[in-house]
Amino acid sequence: MRISAVEALKGRTLVGSNVLDTPNGALDVQADGSLRTDEERPFISVFTDASEGDDTERGMYGGALTDIVFEMGISMPMVETDQETGISTVVGINIPASDGAFEFFLDIVQRQIVNALSDPDNAWAEIYRDLFTNVVKTKYVGARNSEDGQRLAGHQLRLTVDLCGDPSGSAIEPGSALARFLETLDGSDDAVHADMAEAMRATIDGSALEWETIQRKLGLTRGQVDALGLGPLNDDAGEMSDISIEVEGRQP
Secondary structure, three states, X not given: OHHHHHHHHOOOOOOOOOEEEOOOOOOEEOOOOOEEOXXXXXXXXXXXXXXXXXOOOOOOOOOOEEXXXXXXXEOHHHOEEOOOOOOEEOOOOOOEOOHHHHHHHHHHHHHHHHHHHHOOXXXXXXXXXXXXXXXXXXXXXXEEEOHHHOOEEEEXXXXXXXXXXXXOOOOOOOOOHHHHHXXXXXXXXXXXXXXXXXXXXXXXXOOOOHHHHHHHHHOOXXXXXXXXXXOOOOHHHOOOOOOXXXXXXXXX
């Protein structure tokens, strides 16, 4: 889901291609509550945070409520300065750089994120939306810092989504969101994406028998599977021979 969101946002907001996948410290909150960043251009960082499931079953392949977080940041060193006039303007919107302009920039980017992830013509966004069933909660947070002359402003959009479960041993269903995700990775210009797809397929070999898939999905022991009549016959069960059944009663 996170990878799909990153790809869906690239080139569709004022930050251009500077959409970061789980960066360390792109928008860092210090112990005193102040902000820091090592980025040199306005950015969006995307990462998944807390995940929690309330399923009472023992299996661990089911979906869970998961937070996906979008952080946006811009600071004074990231503005564009006209060499002739010396006037600094905010990247992409050409208005004089100021605290208010930074907030306006982030408001626009935040809206562009929502637009991009909701776009029916965005193939990556379509996959992203298909990997969860619904958005359970939305939270917006803003912060800013004026120390050290950095004048950094940041916004955070946190979505709690009901994530779909993982395959538990059976083959990936053709046409499913996961199948389309892997196919899109294969067709990407980024060679790393193809390696990711290969690694994911290796963990979902699809060779499990039907009873094995059920056992994994429900987290059952082999004894429980057999007790439910779902397991295979034992090798020493022998072959069934021909039998005859006599029923007393009047013939028709």
